[in-house]
Amino acid sequence: MMKSIIFYHHFIENIKDFLDGNGTEAYHNAGKWTHIITKNNEGLSLIDKALLETFPNANIANEYYRIDNCIYESLAEGYKKDGELNFHQWRLLAAVEHENAWNDWSDELVKLTYIQCPLRVVISYGDYDSEKEEYTNAMHLANKIAEAINLKRYIYDDEEFMLIFGPRISSINDEKDIAKLYKAYIWNGEFFQKL
Known part of the structure; x- marks a missing residue:
C-alpha cells in the first residue's frame, strides 16, 4: 500500500479519536486546532502520530526546513564524528505542511514542490461541496497551480x-x-485525483 494512503488513514483515525474523546471545541478555534494538529506540547501532535504510525522506526522533526512536521530515518551509522567534524547521515521520509487559513494553503503546495522526499502532504481546509462530496474549488485551484x-x-x-x-x-x-x-487527493503524474 502507498505510504500516502497509510498516512491518510492514520491521520483520519487520529482526528476521529481526538474529537470523540475531547469534543469539537478545539476545531472551532484555529489556534488551538493548529497546536493539536502540528505541535502538541502535551504529547505527539495528530500529524506526528500519523507519521510515526506510517514510518514506525523513524524520527520526528518539527519546523525542520521551516516545514511543520517532518520524519526522517537515520542511515547506517547515523551521527558520528569525522575527526573534529560532525558527520550526519539521515534521509527525509516525509514533509507535512498544515495551513489553517482556508484561503492561503497554495503557498504550502508550492513550498513542498521543491522539497525532495518520498512523501509530501499539505493539509488545509475548504468549502466542502456536499453534492459532489469533495473540495471542488480547492482541487480546481490545486490542479491549476x-x-x-x-x-x-x-x-x-x-x-x-x-x-x-x-x-x-x-x-x-x-x-x-x-x-x-x-478528503485526500493524490498526485497521479498529471493532476491531483481524489483517493
Whole structure:
C-alpha cells in the first residue's frame, strides 16, 4: 500500500479519536486546532502520530526546513564524528505542511514542490461541496497551480504528493461528521485525483 494512503488513514483515525474523546471545541478555534494538529506540547501532535504510525522506526522533526512536521530515518551509522567534524547521515521520509487559513494553503503546495522526499502532504481546509462530496474549488485551484509550476517535473516515480482537505466550520452540518469530511487527493503524474 502507498505510504500516502497509510498516512491518510492514520491521520483520519487520529482526528476521529481526538474529537470523540475531547469534543469539537478545539476545531472551532484555529489556534488551538493548529497546536493539536502540528505541535502538541502535551504529547505527539495528530500529524506526528500519523507519521510515526506510517514510518514506525523513524524520527520526528518539527519546523525542520521551516516545514511543520517532518520524519526522517537515520542511515547506517547515523551521527558520528569525522575527526573534529560532525558527520550526519539521515534521509527525509516525509514533509507535512498544515495551513489553517482556508484561503492561503497554495503557498504550502508550492513550498513542498521543491522539497525532495518520498512523501509530501499539505493539509488545509475548504468549502466542502456536499453534492459532489469533495473540495471542488480547492482541487480546481490545486490542479491549476500544479500545471502553472509544472509539478510533474518535481515528482519522481517513487515519490508521492497528497493534499488533504478538511471542512471549514461553515461547511459542517453535523459535528459528528468532521472526520468523515476530510478528503485526500493524490498526485497521479498529471493532476491531483481524489483517493
